[in-house]
Amino acid sequence: DADVTQTPRNRITKTGKRIMLECSQTKGHDRMYWYRQDPGLGLRLIYYSFDVKDINKGEISDGYSVSRQAQAKFSLSLESAIPNQTALYFCATSTVGPGYNEQFFGPGTRLTVL
């Protein structure tokens, strides 16, 4: 089974709708992240969390909110979706220590806002 899972894998929604993207991990990592990928722009950080009580904004948090329900679960919400939020969304986890610090990514969610 995959260590980092995302649901749904693909989603089409309409402008103004509320949508939630979910992420679960079995790696036991404390740190979780949400990124957005647009064509030609690489990955940009939306929100990140270092433990259940620690939530931080990334570089493009406007229009998004998150919830860390447990160490293993980190959800991203779009309160009122707009077309320019159409993108590929990735959840990632990481841990710290010598030789670590890389990010482990979920398979991504393709979101289309009409």
Added chain:
Amino acid sequence: AQTVTQSQPEMSVQEAETVTLSCTYDTSESDYYLFWYKQPPSRQMILVIRQEAYKQQNATENRFSVNFQKAAKSFSLKISDSQLGDAAMYFCAYTNTNAGKSTFGDGTTLTVKP
């Protein structure tokens, strides 16, 4: 803020040949990690290689190696004996060890010609 620049949006290489992808970064920190990730058409992000800033020796993983020039803030990826399966988008990433956040470049699309 840290920045990561990949100056080559697209590269191509003949099968079995060698190709080098460029990456430069800007930081005032001394403790950090650098990574190369591969994103094939399946869109899954896969770690290729990591480099700890405090290590002078360049990292190597089979056909993949890096040229880490800390003073120049340069971190290039060399792929030897290129294979068709190497075709993908490659992202350079910088992770600030203290802040625990990563910054990604905009990616280089690598095409491998048979």
